[in-house]
Amino acid sequence: MDFTLTELERDLLDLGRTYAEREIAPIAAQAWHEERCPTDVLRGLGELGLLGLLVPEKWGGIDASTVGYVALLEALAAVDPSVAAAWQAHSTIGTMPLLLFGSDDQRERWLRPLAEGRQLAAFGLTEPSAGSDVRSLRTKxxxxxxxxxxxxxxxFISNAGTDMSFGVTxxxxxxxGGFGSFIVERGATGYTEGPKLRGIGWHGLDTRDLFFDDVFxxxxxxxxxxxxxxxxxxxxxxxxxISVAALALGTAQGALNLALEYAGQREQFGAKLSSFQAIQFKLADMATQIEAARWLTYYAASLRDAGKPFKKEAAMAKLQASRVATAVTSEAVQIFGGTGYMLESPVARFYCDxxxxxxxxxxxxxxxxxIARELGCA
Incomplete structure (x- = not known):
């Protein structure tokens, strides 16, 4: 297992982390409360070359490893899970079908502006009556x-309705009875977008229903x-x-960072919260859970980079890291107490996300x- 980042990937991680702390962190809470996708910061990531991380240079990307991509995604999510969610949806299910299966003409026409950060990608799968049961899809x-x-x-389609969106695949x-993938550009006759949906979390992610009425x-x-x-x-x-696992790691780490800061400042009974053994044990458990999920996630990423099967490990990473995120953010709110329950608290945003x-x-x-099928269960 080699989780080592190349020199370029370390530079990209530093670049992305610095940008997140300088540009994304100051507006994250406001965008979340306004339920607004901050495309200005996504454009900023694009200008830095970070919206085409998994795309080869030939098509306008950087061609980073999966491990390098996961490291940057985790860093972004620790600052703003909504922006990180938009970035990962663009980078994976939005972009990968074009990269892996598109023709060279399609890659030049649609993949290049996505990789260069000039447009945002979306993929339309889920329907009102079909999600995990993909074979029940009714769009014809x-x-x-x-x-x-x-x-x-x-x-529930993300990234299709922003002022950066090119359309949707x-x-x-x-x-x-088979299925096909079709590129639908914004402005196509018969293609309309519903209003931005309101979820429990990810308020800064643009998610909406899409309608196709005799779209040619x-x-x-x-x-x-x-x-x-x-x-x-x-x-x-x-x-x-793997991306969702990395999102979960960043979300959990962001909540832990907030909890550590708060516990080191908040005083009760004449002492810092961080001096109480009960709080220390919570923080220790949170950090341990994150680190264990991190190894599983980076392992799945390293398998993909090595060209080895990673289906089972990706599912394991997503399963475990998402569990850790919900558990850790809940404990972070508990450490904040009543303050953490208020939506104005920074930790509440991570809990909802x-x-x-x-x-x-x-x-x-x-x-x-x-996972069960990969283990050989009938």
Whole structure:
């Protein structure tokens, strides 16, 4: 297991961490309370070259390792999980299908501006009646002269409705029962975006429903071979699970950082909270849980970098790290006491942001199934 970052990746991590502390941290709470996606800081990340971390230089990216990507994602999430969530959705399920399965013309036309940070990527999978049960998708693609016609609705789609968004890559059912991936640009006739949805957390992430009413998609906007779209998405999703694990690590670490700071300042009964054994034990357990999940996550990332199977390890990392995030943020609120329960408290934001990590990119129940099957269970 080699988790060592290259010199370039260390520089990128320092660059991203400095930018997060200088530019993202001051506006994170306000954007969260305003329920606004701060695309100005995402553009700033793009200007630094950090929106194409997993994309080869040939297509405008940096071609960092998965381990390097995870390290930067964790650092961003420790400052603002919402911005980090937008960044990871763009970098994985939004961008990977185009990188892995798109034609060179598609990569030049759509992948390059995404990798160079000029636009934001989104992928449309989930529907009102289908999430983990992908084969129940109802959005349909019907063959037409020179292309396809899409009809249906997608739900909870991130990054599709910002002023940076290029549109969305959509997974739709074909007449023969297979699935295809289709690029739908903003402004296409019949394509509309619902209002920004309001979740418990990730208030700074733009998430909304998308509607397709006889949307025509030319043949040159089909990603890969029609009928193989589901396999394409599942391939990208495995990287997404590592990303969610890294998001969870950063969210948990951000909450721990706040708890440590608060415990070192808050006085009760004439002493700092950090001097009480009960608080010390909580903090020790939180740090230990994060570190254990971190090793599992970086291990999954290193397997991908080595070209080895990582499906099981990615699912394990996502499962464990998301559990740790919900547990650690809950304990952080407990350390803050009544102050932590108030939405104005910085730790409350991390607490609210943590829960979705057990749901997104495949629920934890699905991760159990993936792991069990990889273990050989029938």
């Amino acid at each position: 693609a019907t063959r037409a002269a020179g292309g396809w016609v899409l009809n249906g609705q997608k739900a 959509v997974l739709a059912r074909l007449a023969d 998609v030319p043949d040159d906007q089909v990603v890969g071979e029609p009928g193989k779209g589901l396999g394409q998405f599942l391939s990208a999703l495995e990287v997404g699970r 943590a829960k979705v990590l057990e749901i997104g990119e495949g629920t934890n129940e699905i991760q159990h199934l993936v």
